[in-house]
Amino acid sequence: xxxxxxxxxxxxxxxxxxxxxxxxxxxxxxxxxxxxxxxxxxxxxxxxxxxxxxxxxxxxxxxxxxxxxxxxxxxxxxxxxxxxxxxxxxxxxxxxxxxxxxxxxxxxxxxxxxxxxxxxxxxxxxxxxxxxxxxxxxxxxxxxxxxxxxxxxxxxxxxxxxxxxxxxxxxxxxxxxxxxxxxxxxxxxxxxxxxxxxxxxxxxxxxxxxxxxxxxxxxxxxxxxxxxxxxxxxxxxxxxxxxxxxxxxxxxxxxxxxxxxxxxxxxxxxxxxxxxxxxxxxxxxxxxxxxxxxxxxxxxxxxxxxxxxxxxxx
Amino acid sequence: xxxxxxxxxxxxxxxxxxxxxxxxxxxxxxxxxxxxxxxxxxxxxxxxxxxxxxxxxxxxxxxxxxxxxxxxxxxxxxxxxxxxxxxxxxxxxxxxxxxxxxxxxxxxxxxxxxxxxxxxxxxxxxxxxxxxxxxxxxxxxxxxxxxxxxxxxxxxxxxxxxxxxxxxxxxxxxxxxxxxxxxxxxxxxxxxxxxxxxxxxxxxxxxxxxxxxxxxxxxxxxxxxxxxxxxxxxxxxxxxxxxxxxxxxxxxxxxxxxxxxxxxxxxxxxxxxxxxxxxxxxxxxxxxxxxxxxxxxxxxxxxxxxxxxxxxxxxxxxxxxxxxxxxxxxxxxxxxxxxxxxxxxxxxxxxxxxxxxxxxxxxxxxxxxxxxxxxxxxxxxxxxxxxxxxxxxxxxxxxxxxxxxxxxxxxxxxxxxxxxxxxxxxxxxxxxxxxxxxxxxxxxxxxxxxxx
Numbered sequence: 190x191x192x193x194x195x196x197x198x199x200x201x202x203x204x205x206x207x208x209x210x211x212x213x214x215x216x217x218x219x220x221x222x223x224x225x226x227x228x229x230x231x232x233x234x235x236x237x238x239x240x241x242x243x244x245x246x247x248x249x250x251x252x253x254x255x256x257x258x259x260x261x262x263x264x265x266x267x268x269x270x271x272x273x274x275x276x277x278x279x280x281x282x283x284x285x286x287x288x289x290x291x292x293x294x295x296x297x298x299x300x301x302x303x304x305x306x307x308x309x310x311x312x313x314x315x316x317x318x319x320x321x322x323x324x325x326x327x328x329x330x331x332x333x334x335x336x337x338x339x340x341x342x343x344x345x346x347x348x349x350x351x352x353x354x355x356x357x358x359x360x361x362x363x364x365x366x367x368x369x370x371x372x373x374x375x376x377x378x379x380x381x382x383x384x385x386x387x388x389x390x391x392x393x394x395x396x397x398x399x400x401x402x403x404x405x406x407x408x409x410x411x412x413x414x415x416x417x418x419x420x421x422x423x424x425x426x427x428x429x430x431x432x433x434x435x436x437x438x439x440x441x442x443x444x445x446x447x448x449x450x451x452x453x454x455x456x457x458x459x460x461x462x463x464x465x466x467x468x469x470x471x472x473x474x475x476x477x478x479x480x481x482x483x484x485x486x487x488x489x490x491x492x493x494x495x496x497x498x499x500x501x502x503x
Numbered sequence: 504x505x506x507x508x509x510x511x512x513x514x515x516x517x518x519x520x521x522x523x524x525x526x527x528x529x530x531x532x533x534x535x536x537x538x539x540x541x542x543x544x545x546x547x548x549x550x551x552x553x554x555x556x557x558x559x560x561x562x563x564x565x566x567x568x569x570x571x572x573x574x575x576x577x578x579x580x581x582x583x584x585x586x587x588x589x590x591x592x593x594x595x596x597x598x599x600x601x602x603x604x605x606x607x608x609x610x611x612x613x614x615x616x617x618x619x620x621x622x623x624x625x626x627x628x629x630x631x632x633x634x635x636x637x638x639x640x641x642x643x644x645x646x647x648x649x650x651x652x653x654x655x656x657x658x659x660x661x662x663x664x665x666x667x668x669x670x671x672x673x674x675x676x677x678x679x680x681x682x683x684x685x686x687x688x689x690x691x692x693x694x695x696x697x698x699x700x701x702x703x704x705x706x707x708x709x710x711x712x713x714x715x716x717x718x719x720x721x722x723x724x725x726x727x728x729x730x731x732x733x734x735x736x737x738x739x740x741x742x743x744x745x746x747x748x749x750x751x752x753x754x755x756x757x758x759x760x761x762x763x764x765x766x767x768x769x770x771x772x773x774x775x776x777x778x779x780x781x782x783x784x785x786x787x788x789x790x791x792x793x794x795x796x797x798x799x800x801x802x803x804x805x806x807x808x809x810x811x812x813x814x815x816x817x818x819x820x821x822x823x824x825x826x827x828x829x830x831x832x833x834x835x836x837x838x839x840x841x842x843x844x845x846x847x848x849x850x851x852x853x854x855x856x857x858x859x860x861x862x863x864x865x866x867x868x869x870x871x872x873x874x875x876x877x878x879x880x881x882x883x884x885x886x887x888x889x890x891x892x893x894x895x896x897x898x899x900x901x902x903x904x905x906x907x908x909x910x911x912x913x914x915x916x917x918x919x920x921x922x923x924x925x926x927x928x929x930x931x932x933x934x935x936x937x938x939x940x941x942x943x944x945x946x947x948x949x950x951x952x953x954x955x
Contacts, residue, residue: 253916254604255631256664269731340791341783363786365931449728452785453928468601470917471627 248477254467258474265478275479278457279486281369285458288373289380289437294429294470297384298422302414304385305392317389320382328379332446335375336362339447362448369456375443380436384429391425392418413481428499433440434494438487459483544851547639551584551853558853559590559613561606563599563840566876568812569678575869576861587853596840600624606949607633614848615857617840618674620657621752621913622667622950625841629673630664635844636671640855646675649864650879653905654679655817658841665954667753668912674841677862678870679878679898681808681836681907683732683823685890690718690802699822703741703770706803706824710779713802720779722801723930724792731926732912732919736835737805739767739910741824745833748908754951759943768929768936773935775930785927801936807836808894812874821893825900831904832897838878914949918943 248265268274303315322405323331339361340345346358359373399417406417419426441460444450449467450457459479467476504541570593577589584875589743594602600619603683606612607628618625628634639648645870647655658676684706686699686708694713700706710720718890735805737738742765751764758764774780781787781801789806796804797814821835823834842862844854860866874891880899886892901907912919926941928934934942 253627253630255608255627263839302679339786343789360783360786363931365933378736448726451726451728451924451927453924453933458522466922468604470920471623472917 223347243248244477244480246477247473248481250474253471254473255471261474265474266482268475269478270334271480274454275459277454278459278462278479279482281456282440282458282483282486284369285373285376285440286434286437289376289440290372290430290433292377292379293384293433294426296381297388297429298414298419298426300385301388301392301422302410302418304389305418308411320385322382324383328342328442329446331375331379332375332443335371335443336447339371340456363452363453368448368452372443372447375447376437378387378441380433383432387425387429388422391422395421423470423497429496430494430497431491434490435487438483438490459486509651512950517811530638530798531723544635544639547643547855548852549643549856551587551850551856553586553590555586556850556853557588557590558615558850558891559592560615561592561594561599561603562612562617562842563594563596564617565593565595566809567679569870572866572870572873572875573861575873577867579869580857580860584853584856585743587857589857602895604628608633610847612847614845614850614854616843616845617842619805619840620837621631622666622912622954623912623916623919625673626664627916628664628669628843629660629662629671630641633846634673635846635848635851636662636673637675637844637855640844640859641672641675644855644859644863645911646672646863648725648873650675651902651905652908654838654902655911657837657933658843674843675858675862676838676841676878677866678839679808679837679876679880679900680839681823681834681901682737682806683805683808683834683836683894683897684737685806685814685822686798687796687802687820687822688818688820690716690799693718694802699820700863701825702827703738704827705823707770707774710774710803711777714777714779716802718799719781719795720803721774721781722792722796722804723780723784724787725784725927725930726786726788728927729912729919730789730792730922731923731930732910734771734805735767735808735922735926735929736781736908736911737824738770739764739911740833740835741826742770744826744829745906745908748833748835748911752909752911752914754947754954756913759947760940764943765936765940767940772929772932772936775932780930787930808876808898811876811891811894814890817889819890821890821897823897823906831906832901833906833908834901835908836901837907837909917950918946921946 190294227479247258249260249261249263249274269279281483284448340346349355349358359367362368382384395417399421400413403413439460440458441464444456444458444461445464448456450461460483463476463479463483465476466472468477517791544559560572560577564570564651565757573591573593580588581587596619599617603616603618603624604627607616608631612633618628625634654676655672656668659668659670659672662671668682684699689787690713691699694709694716695886696709700709713720721732723730725734736748747757747761747763751759781792781795784792791811793804793806793813794800795801797816797819799818823832825832842858844851848854862878864879867879867881867884870877875895876898880895880902884895886895911922915921921942925934925939929936929939
């Protein structure tokens with residue numbers, strides 16, 4: 190849409206001599222700079238760049254991973270759009286974004302305002318650690334814990350029965366309409382801690398003067414939140430969004446352990462499909478196409494979120 | 504509004520570069536050239552020589568009984584051939600399934616591997632020329648006299664990997680297995696059932712009687728997805744008979760939308776509707792279903808003989824059903840994974856001697872002693888009355904009468920996925936029996952087109 194604008198030359202100082210001198214110096218400096226990034230680039234190229242290109246190559250072939258591959262053109266990519274299972278997988282990833290990103294950020298913002306009002310809370314670091322614990326536990330362990338919570342006689346159903354809501358009890362991971370929500374909620378539980386730790390550190394950097402001024406002007410807690418806390422946390426929200434949205438899109442472990450994509454195909458996600466097609470059913474080309482499509486989606490979404498980041502202003 | 508510019512200036516050349524490189528990479532030839540399938544094999548011998556040999560062996564014998572038997576067999580083989588050292592790599596079935604492909608396609612694959620039968624695994628390996636045909640060793644070691652021909656067929660393929668049960672033998676199996684009907688004698692007595700059912704119709708009637716007692720008639724848990732294959736395969740085998748199912752799975756005739764296939768799906772959905780299956784089965788693990796059957800909470804259970812050790816209880820019996828009009832019982836099962844030799848091994852003679860030792864006649868005593876069902880049960884093996892005796896008797900009768908149907912997931916490379924997902928949908932009532940069968944048929948037809 191605004192690509193033409195990017196081609197607009199940057200404003201340069203007038204005077205040909207000055208300009209030329211500046212340019213050579215700049216070029217020499219940038220060559221040295223390339224040397225500095227060389228080690229990092231080499232690591233990237235070997236462990237990420239080359240496999241990435243190889244994956245792109247695979248995605249244009251029909252290959253079982255063992256015998257000779259046959260050229261498939263864009264058929265694998267077409268299948269990402271036309272195959273109902275794959276389309277559903279990407280749809281599920283979008284639903285998971287609500288649970289992995291939107292909900293945790295909303296909850297964490299609410300908790301942040303509450304906690305930050307408790308000035309100089311004793312043992313703050315202890316609470317912070319406790320809230321961060323889900324992020325530290327191995328995801329397979331988290332998933333196994335939640336499988337037992339959701340099981341027919343698990344914590345959730347027993348809890349519902351205890352408060353007289355036994356009629357709501359069900360086998361959560363077997364329910365076609367609720368299994369995805371159940372998996373998503375695990376993501377919420379995981380990500381709240383991460384967001385909260387980010388936001389609390391951000392709140393610590395807001396000058397208290399701003400709050401004092403707001404209170405003198407007669408602002409209530411709600412007004413304070415929207416006028417001061419939220420705008421000041423824009424950077425942290427952008428970081429949290431990037432991390433959580435990416436985790437939603439590339440989620441694999443939770444689904445793999447809790448439901449294997451079931452019941453039916455109601456909780457498959459792109460990451461699971463890519464793994465399963467590559468290693469389970471011998472459809473390496475299709476798996477590669479899913480992986481590339483997922484990468485592109487993640488890049489686009491991250492670029493969109495990047496626009497929120499205040500550091501880019503100016 | 505100048506904000507986005509910087510990111511765009513950086514990303515555009517990057518994307519262009521990636522696209523160019525991708526175009527270059529895509530010009531490259533196919534990732535793996537077809538290995539030669541017709542290379543002549545050298546002369547074979549029972550003699551493993553006297554030079555030091557290390558055989559790398561990948562097996563999936565991780566469960567307690569079979570793991571102990573395997574350790575003892577490996578040690579005994581090393582005593583017999585002290586120059587051969589066995590380097591054992593043992594992985595669970597699922598781990599083996601996902602890593603074996605990578606290991607086999609490398610430059611230095613294991614010498615002996617356990618490969619799963621059917622098109623998804625063994626077929627793909629044979630097609631890529633990764634396994635060594637073993638007809639010559641079968642003659643050398645007399646395997647064709649020892650193993651029933653129907654079981655050797657399961658481990659055979661055409662040399663191009665396109666026809667299962669074809670002319671070339673690619674391995675032999677160590678253990679036998681059946682998917683059958685476990686029943687709890689005291690629950691059945693409580694429901695007034697004197698003899699275990701012999702047909703699907705009798706089973707349906709018995710399920711109704713158990714339902715009346717308030718117990719779960721048929722224990723079922725399918726969160727792991729594969730038990731769906733066992734339940735449908737068990738009912739289908741008992742309705743359609745062996746020939747029909749075998750022809751269907753090996754792609755020689757029939758369709759998944761035929762009358763008996765739809766009938767089997769209807770039967771399962773009818774059981775579900777009548778409340779005969781464990782409620783919420785799609786969210787319950789098979790281990791939980793087995794445990795709750797073991798505690799006497801359900802009357803029947805459809806699963807494999809590999810749960811024999813878990814269900815070792817004098818109250819538990821095991822049987823299989825007879826299709827209408829058939830003389831013998833028919834059920835799904837067969838044999839454990841095939842022990843195969845890789846084509847890149849430099850010690851084929853030692854590998855074959857090892858396979859004959861751990862899967863052939865000499866292995867049965869060790870297998871039985873550790874609570875396993877050898878692929879060929881010797882007449883001398885008569886366990887004391889109980890579930891082990893039932894299983895040994897049923898397996899012996901059914902394998903001799905050629906009443907074993909192959910696992911349905913052998914059908915196509917993607918059939919495991921298609922069938923397991925559809926089976927969950929069927930039990931949840933989200934697919935009608937006809938639609939369920941159409942899903943299977945669509946997968947089957949697509950494979951028929953691509954494989955021919």
